[in-house]
Amino acid sequence: MKKHIKNNVNWIGYIDWELESFHGDDYSIMNGSSQNAYLIQEEKTVLIDTVWTPHRFDFVDNLKKEIDLNKIDFIIANHGESDHSGSLTALMAEIPNIPIYCTENAVKSIEGQYGKRGWNFHVVKTGDSVDIGNNKKLVFLEMRMLHWPDSMATYMTQDNILFSNDAFGQHYAVEELFNDKANQCLLYKEAIKYFTNILNPFAPILTKKLAEIENLNLPIDIIAPSHGAIWRDNPMQIVEKYGIWADAYKEDQVTVAYDTMWEGTKKIAHEIAEEISNQSPDTVVKVFNIATADKNEIMTEIFKSKAIAVGSPTVSNSILSSVAGWIEFLKQLKFKNKKAAAFGCYGWSGESVKILQEKLSDAGFDVISENVRSMWNPNDDDFQNIPKLVENLLLD
Ligand code: FEO
Numbered sequence: 300m301k302k303h304i305k306n307n308v309n310w311i312g313y314i315d316w317e318l319e320s321f322h323g324d325d326y327s328i329m330n331g332s333s334q335n336a337y338l339i340q341e342e343k344t345v346l347i348d349t350v351w352t353p354h355r356f357d358f359v360d361n362l363k364k365e366i367d368l369n370k371i372d373f374i375i376a377n378h379g380e381s382d383h384s385g386s387l388t389a390l391m392a393e394i395p396n397i398p399i400y401c402t403e404n405a406v407k408s409i410e411g412q413y414g415k416r417g418w419n420f421h422v423v424k425t426g427d428s429v430d431i432g433n434n435k436k437l438v439f440l441e442m443r444m445l446h447w448p449d450s451m452a453t454y455m456t457q458d459n460i461l462f463s464n465d466a467f468g469q470h471y472a473v474e475e476l477f478n479d480k481a482n483q484c485l486l487y488k489e490a491i492k493y494f495t496n497i498l499n500p501f502a503p504i505l506t507k508k509l510a511e512i513e514n515l516n517l518p519i520d521i522i523a524p525s526h527g528a529i530w531r532d533n534p535m536q537i538v539e540k541y542g543i544w545a546d547a548y549k550e551d552q553v554t555v556a557y558d559t560m561w562e563g564t565k566k567i568a569h570e571i572a573e574e575i576s577n578q579s580p581d582t583v584v585k586v587f588n589i590a591t592a593d594k595n596e597i598m599t600e601i602f603k604s605k606a607i608a609v610g611s612p613t614v615s616n617s618i619l620s621s622v623a624g625w626i627e628f629l630k631q632l633k634f635k636n637k638k639a640a641a642f643g644c645y646g647w648s649g650e651s652v653k654i655l656q657e658k659l660s661d662a663g664f665d666v667i668s669e670n671v672r673s674m675w676n677p678n679d680d681d682f683q684n685i686p687k688l689v690e691n692l693l694l695d
Pocket of ligand 1: 380382447526
């Protein structure tokens, strides 16, 4: 069913309360999500984006209940990823000649995924626009690498709606659609998780794009992303947050993350956490077992942190595979301006701390030399190193 957004603009997407993961299993979904598509019915009828492939037939059926598909003048594909383009095959089977407005890269992406079907693509660039009647226009704004090469936003004049696609979205199911109706804690929890895990690698590009949007001086009454709540109450609040988050963000927080074989490395993790609280009672401390905690949630806490401590015991001259895979993800997220320390137990060869230090440095962290490297079970002698380690970790 469609839901009203403003004047002749309606939402016609899919709210997925049961979704548990996204991007395969790479992104955990804790509070549902949505794929937001929009129907504009001015003198021209325009569909902005579609929904994910598994819901394509329901999407087309819903659309048919609202309009005669032949009345659609054109489709805008802001982004070729299948959560937004996945219903095109079902839709275009019904209206094969309808124009699709998108970037040049989106043509490659859509044809790459669904094959060359002879669809009527109209390639657009930043600043191009199309009249939709009633003195209203849709203006296109390329959002390259936010977060795919083909990403684009569309701005509707007069109604002042920015259809931002993935930017400013959250994986969060809000049946009432709007940010003022959403639980504010969850809204921001999901917005920062989305930023950390999907957009942070592109933070420098985002900073430039935010400046570009600001310089356009467009009045923005609504930001309508392709996932989660639509920002109608003070929509610029999320733009301001993105500006802050994209600038090497950190709070007074330290995150300790580890995996353990026989609880020794775990013991060190908790000693470090306690010492942080001893030395700096106001600092927020989070402790996670990498093997059992949700990796996207840990990364979100690391995004908020000014420093981290990472632990693994030595196994077969290396680190635990859980930690190795996790550090690869940590590197992908391109965090900046954060310190790191390493710790771990060993029985004989004891390479884990050195390997962790190298990998954390390679992931862009400022690694301190102080560490805890404990043979067999950690004891008071090993813990003597912790105050110095924490002191350095907390130093600005
Ligand atoms: Fe929501 Fe990049 O797709």
